[in-house]
Amino acid sequence: MLYSEKVMDHFRNPRNVGEIENPDGVGEVGNAKCGDIMRITLKVEDGVIADAKFTTFGCGSAIATSSIATEMIMGKPVEEALELSNRAVVEALDGLPTHKIHCSVLAEEAVKAAVKDYYDKNNITYDPKIFCGLECGSCHHHGE
């Protein structure tokens, strides 16, 4: 089997699918040309992620990584959500095939982009270095 049971579970029964109305933060990363786009919307209450939802255009692991990423940041302070690493996503899914690791990177980037949007909308100051990498586009590995 290409994927772990955990990946297949999140792919078959994705958690938190959808789009929050009037979200406090929106992050959309990826490129349809490359075959994957993830969009995460956040509801933030008192600096804590009260709700997170996703929509994803992509393969099985793209759907699974976005599903588990929303689960992992739910109820966490925004600053903690920023610490979600792609490695943690991979571990939580009991591993991903090598050529699918970029899906976990995309999930991390989608969360970061949503938090950045929340910061920007609320005039919260931050060290721009935290988001360094997002601007490079998540498609760099596709060698366009």
Place this chain on the structure above:
Amino acid sequence: MIYLDNAATTKTGQVAQQAMVACMEECWGNPSSLHTPGQRAAEVLERAREEIASAIGASAQEIYFTSGGSEADNQAIRSAAALGRRQGKTHLVSTAIEHHAVLHTLAALEKEGFTVTLVPVDESGIVKVADVEAALREDTALVSVMFANNEIGTLQPVEEIGRLCRERKIPFHTDAVQAVGHVPVDVEQQNIDLLSLSGHKFHGPRGVGALYVRRGLPLFPLIEGGAQERGKRAGTENTPAIVGMAAALKEACAHREENAARERKLRDQLIAGLEQIPHSALNGDRERRLPGNVNFCFEGIEGESLLLLLDDKGIAASSGSACTSGSLDPSHVLLAIGRPHEVAHGSLRLTLGEETTEEEITKTIQAVEEVVAYLRAMSPVWRQLQKGERAYVIQ
């Protein structure tokens, strides 16, 4: 399980299995040995050669057994290139939609100093004879055009291209892996000099194929060693597999017309059903395609997730999405017929077989509809398309 991936491989048929077991029980000798067991094996090997030859209108001396379609493609192309080089001809012509066994061999030859022209195909996935003609040069050493495309099933005008090559005395190779046993193939009538075929595409075993080489055309070995296959392919012959392949091909050819008629009818039902899904499009020409091939693009979704969910529903299919190929780009064939990347990622190939039933087709149409709708509901691309924030590629 509804198996709709017959272009990937077919189930080894009863006829082939029985022939193989009988061969292993009774004709297990080495065909190169002079003793009785060896000669018994040599006899069945030669009978298999005759059967394969007669299925494609060739004679037995023109058939060389290989490990499959890829080896046959490699040997045909490398051999023609080597012959060309001796004559100072280093130009090779092929098409943009060939199998990787052809394209990668050509790319390797390019590094060795050959020039390659890949002729494009039109939107329907068929190469124009005039475009092939325009690509020919004084120093063209080979033209290689596949008989039927493995992804979108389109049938290429091999007979006309073969005639063109014959007039100019340029060797003409066709990768007929998807065609043999499914559509009429005749090397004489269709002006073919080199032809590749593969056992497991017509209910024979895998790991075995054949290369047809027109008499008088030099052939160079890829594998050096013993004198098997008249010195053109060393290594003790895989007699059971060869015998199984020959038995399967004989069976496929005997029922070819009735099977093709049945498959064509089911294929067209499947196409009509899938076309009802909004923003979907058939890939490849509607008429000039393999009897069992259906290939669609669905806008707003990605192919791998489509496949996995269909598998959950008991349907085995394939896709030209990058994710399923393990590469970063979607199918070169879908790109060649003008599908943009984002749409090519959402492709689905369903290839019917002689065992496919009408009931399976009905179930498949329903399952694809459900899965496409489900994936679109969670796709940000689909939402953008529906909101008018992104333009539909497929109307």
